[in-house]
Amino acid sequence: MDRRSFVRAGLAGAGMAGLGRPLDLEAAAGGAAGADLQASAEADGDVVIVKDVPVPMRDGLDLMTDLYLPAADGVPLEEPLPAVLARTPYDKMRPISIEHAMFFARNGYVSVVQDCRGRFNSGGDFFPFVQEPEDGYDTVEWVAQHPSCDGQVGTYGVSYQAWVQFETATLNPPSLKTMIPYQGPTNAYTYSMKCGGALGLGLLQWILSVASNGNEARANPQITEAIDEMRTGQTFLDWASRTPWRRGETPLSLAPTYEEAAHQLYFDNYDYSDFWRQPGLGMDEHFESYPDMPILWVVGWFDWYPRTISDGYQAMVRMGRENQHILIGPWTHNNFASSIGEVNFGTEGARIVTYDDYLNLELRWFDRWLKGDESADVWAPAKYFIMGGGDGRKAENGRINQGGEWRYEESWPPAAARATAFHLHEGGTLAPEAPSARTSSTTYTYDPRNTVSSNGRCIVAYGPALEFGFQGMGPRDQIEMETLPGHGIPGMPIASRPDVLVFQTDPLPEDLTIAGDITAVLFISSDAPDTDFYVKLLDVHPTSPDYPSGYAFPVSEGILRARYRDGFEQSVLMTEGEVYRLEFPLEPSANLFRAGHRIRVDVYSSSFPNFDINRNTGNPRDRRWRVANNTVHHEAGNASHLSLPLLP
Template sequence: MDRRTFVQAGMAGAGMAGLGAAFDLEASTGDPEAPDPRLSAAAEGDVVVVKDVPVPMRDGLELMTDFYLPAENGVPLERQLPAVLARTPYDKMRPISIEHAMFFARNGYVSVVQDCRGRFASPGDFFPFVQEPEDGYDAVEWVARHPACDGQVGTYGVSYQAWVQFETATLNPPSLKTMIPYEGPTNAYTYSMKGGGALHLGLLQWVLSVASNGNEARANPQITEAINEMRTGQGFLEWASRIPWRRGETPLSLAPTYEEAAFQLYFENYDYGDFWRQPGLGMDEHFESFPDMPILWVVGWFDWYPRTISDGYQAMVRMGRENQHILIGPWTHNNFESSIGDVNFGQQGARIRVYDDYLNLELRWFDRWLKGDESADVWAPAKYFIMGGGDGRRTENGRIDQGGEWRYEESWPPTESEDTAFYLHEGGALAPERPSERTSSTTYTYDPRNTVSSNGRCIVAYGPALEFGFQGMGPRDQIEMETLPGHGIPGMPIASRPDVLVFQSAPLAAELTIAGNLTAVLHVSSDAPDTDFYVKLLDVHPSSPDYPSGYAFPVSEGILRARYRESFEQPRLMEAGEVYRLEFPLEPSANLFKAGHRIRVDVYSSSFPNFDINRNTGDPNDRTWRVANNTIHHDTTRPSYVSLPVLA
């Protein structure tokens, strides 16, 4: 079978009306001997690329899809092979998409990349997330029926490309045999846009980003320019401080489809309900519908999504799903650098040092579960990095040596971890002993006009991250960075602020290691009907010649908007003077606190621009503000504490 016949038959035999000519060289050129301009062979002759194949969705819309076919001397292989699929809103013709697609094709897979609905080559309107379950299902099953495919499909991809994998799985496509979600959430409300009920602004900035190159903006460069001015740097901080936005009052109104998405996702569905439970947003509500398949869950400690990846993995294990693996490294979003923020983690025990290492792990994963290669080394089920143990000196690249090491074990969290409470005490102490005071509390004043700067996790690009991108958006010493004029004093320690409560242990007599799930329990009261409570766990290095004031390394964090203390479905405002018990998760973590270091817990009521500014009124649509006097209680009957998973 020659190349023309094979490719033409492959598409014509797919059983889809109107697609017979998609790879039909004669129909495309009028000359059976002339090459289709959509068809090209790689220089080595080992891959044939077929561009812009229209793949039909159930509503009749056709999404543009590129096929990378393993070949010999420019002729696609005749035998059927498994397929790997990446669906993207970021342009299937981006160099990184092409590079990864070529990699899998050269290693024996029908490699497929598709532009999501309404993005780049694919027609239609783009509404993030909601449209992806059905489109993903249809794409998987269409690829599986292609004669070049043996009926098995695996999926991969990072960020939104991880979202679409979870969304596709909610409808249980029979041909989806495995997936590798890398840094994406399993629930848009719980883990992404409404962290603890507060507005998680990273995805709002992302909506602006995709709007800046969406259909409307690509038709009018002035729209791109206007949206870009509000989505980056100081422009985004200023717009974020004006939340809640109103329809028609921002440059986003120039791109109506994206304005609609932003308002439904951020400003019109504050409480958890049916809108969030649909398969495109509440994917974990549909875990039972997922195919019973191997999943490789991947995330970095300083990405958006360590808790959702960790929780999703644990949920599947509890459900009895076999061959669940998790990989957690000391990374930010979509990079595998060991130096991020102003911290260096080293490479002790690293099997992933660069992106190519990760691609080869993905390849081995697909070889194991799509080709049945039991010799493919996919490592232990739980592969995670324990931070800490470094000498705390400034390294050659100017970053502190936090150090760390990899663990390869059978489960996550490790079975030997034990939940241990560290209590907040009067006077700022932190200790495993329960408070003995009958009455003890600390009050601070939170003013929405003077927020604490977010510092230490990859969410919103500002400050140093603007120069270094994702690599810059990692852990940093707890020194205030400039956000909005009049908010904080840039260069001053966050702990020096009067609206930040600091509780820390004595210097540790012996090292202490944590690995697993973390929880905060606070007993609180306030004179405001609503306010936020934010908790950050820190590893405090002692003073050294390189860091005379010590160094506060951010280990974990979490937030809860007080009106959601009982449920996200039915918010309840606070009564002045009433004491409430708040319990909420922090991000999972793994860190070794060296002897001589201190464990510190900071409590405050803002983290901008990672989260929106709570104006303390209790009405999310109110642009007025009020000061809140917030109290943390820490006595014997109302103890406040963090629960840490201490390794025995």
């Protein structure tokens, strides 16, 4: 019996043809699984859905996978078609996963969604990231050999579903022809968990979220309750202030597999070692092994991952990989809203306003590279949003009009961008001219018991952001928010704190636009063996009837833990009073600073809860604290500055 006849027989029945009726798994899975197992199939108009097909991995474990097959009259089409694959730890039966899978199937693709190892219907234990290269490779090649597939596979997905794409590509599966990683990192250490050597707490909170519905928690609802309380709202901030955690001493110990993952990823491997270089964590270490394929790199300015997406795209271009495209919008994580945080950006010139718009771009991308449709419009290679240029008034929704415009160009960063130094000067001035003073510096006192609140590009939703989720985690005026008791004064300007250094230009005489990579160079000294230096770039609006004190719009930020100033492979403590040169990247950005605005640079030593609290002892496992007196030098021989990518 041929495949079409077989599936027709499996779907035969009254009412909705074959709803929930069993299919012979060997046929449904293309002959790859044992006959003693069964999947189930149902027809949904022009799509046949085959659920819970066990796809075998190289170690003998099966991962449960749903196939969405284009059909006519409830029967899969005979013609083999390209396949698109999404692998998820979030449940392949989530409505959004089903919606996206159905979209691609209805547009002529074998659409495949799989539960990652140890998640929901798939067996085994879940250890984030490290298991995905082999599982991804085996799944891609299994899909490519399925009778419904023509041997070509593309991948898509957001967040962890982007991680798994990068991880799969490290092993060079021959059937992987293109991918669309949307908001995910190319290196877990550099861009996610150890940003500048500081612990990025957003992924620690994420580990708690997946632990709360992991295997242990699903077997015992009380575990879910305990972990949920730990991971949300003020309680998470309290736990985050008590890092490093110790095994067995938090509610996460109720889910041992997730506790072990948290400790290995956060508290056991501080330096950049071979642990981080493995394909599941150091994906950019293996770029040479990637298939030579088109990639659409997608991110938002206020997401977790603009720098990694920008760096990854640029690395592939430098390697000579063709058909690399990048899309950067004014978004937070997994949304395309033009109003986020406290800011309106507007939609003028936007080709993506809703998630449906983005799905259609993905479809055109797959049509171009999996079906060879040269008429599919995938736009220019670089599609990015330049923020700024709005009227700065408060709109009806209560948000400031920052404004902006879309650019469609041949490269990112723009070829016309020129790195231009803006120097820190005595008295809080920021200017292109280098300082001439023989000695000049500013000292501030950083107390780990009184951190500065993360505000603007905060990864951990807290305070006002809790109500709005990812859309609430966008840009905000630089006003302190309540984090931990006794930390800061909520409602006061961050710039008014004595432990925040502020350097700003005079009001700009004309518009100034930046687009591209941003680098901080600080000459510093300290009386502590280790401390953090955090830099934020701001677009300061002048006073107005709506904002009598002006408005400080966050453009970019970056951090470096001083003990990693010579590299992340080994920490080197500081000697009191010695001057050190720190050079570290900020997040890339694109912003128009209007005439009359100021460019401002803030320097301080904490940003909680985005990053863990550096207790200044130099020993990450030491829970004691000490005050650090930190100095930033801005003199002729030690000219601290920001390098900004100016457009003419």
